[in-house]
Amino acid sequence: MPTVELDRFDPGPAIPRLLDGAERFAAFIGIAAEGIKINRSQLRQDESSAGLVGTVVEVTTDARFVAGTLIIAVSPQDFGRIAPETVRVFHRHDDDQRFTLTGFSGVGATGTYLWARICGAGRYAAFGLDKDHVLLRTVEALTAARDLLAGADPDVRRGVARSIAKALLRTPAASNWPFDPALRANLCRAALARGLPAPLFDEDISPASADDVLAFAERFARSEDQPEVQLMLALRQRDLTV
DSSP, X not given: OOOOOGGGTXXXXXXXXXXXXXXXXXXXXXXXXXXOEEEXXXXXXXXXXXXXXXXXXXXXXXXXXXXXXXXXXXXXXXTTTBOGGGOEEEEEEXXXXXXXXXXXXXXXXXXXEEEEEEOSOEEEEEEOOBOXXXXXXXXXXXXXXXXXXXXXXXXXXXXXHHHHHHXXXXXXXXXXXXXXXXHHHHHHHHHHHTTOOOOOOOTTSOOOOHHHHHHHHHHHHHOSOOHHHHHHHHHHTTOSOO
């Protein structure tokens, strides 16, 4: 797939003015904007992940079709370990419990808002790739196993996913926090060589827990189309600029 210059779709640095005020957490710009309502929403615990960024919103409208840009306020603290350049907005389909990437989305020019081109009502949530090296490698490994596990018995899928996650949690790199400089450099080079974000090594930011890693494996076992998997696949297809 060709790489798209997302800057062309970013509504621009003047947008944060639409979000002035404590209650302005989101806005919509586009056709039939006057008939659109945006409310805070949330995901169930088993739907969410360490990759969630910012506020989950629900867009409601009586119109059958809308066309425009959804804006969601974020702060630097919302990103934590998440690589901002990988953050994209997903549409949550409640009928079949799927997440799908919106057509175009990303972090705004000022880093204080997310934007997404949308064409309908529903719940929208932003996800990005966690720069914790063990969790990132777990996402990468399970994404690679996705095709092999298609159609497999649920117990088999769960067993394989958990085995991969547990194996990565037992590697020396998972237990040698905060790492010596040579190991950090090797892990960063390996990630960048495969087009992944450089792992985050910051003693002021806690690494992902074993529970975070195993929770992703559990979600993957239920459905391989997790937001992080879709982001990883887009990276491989060079359809996600990092």
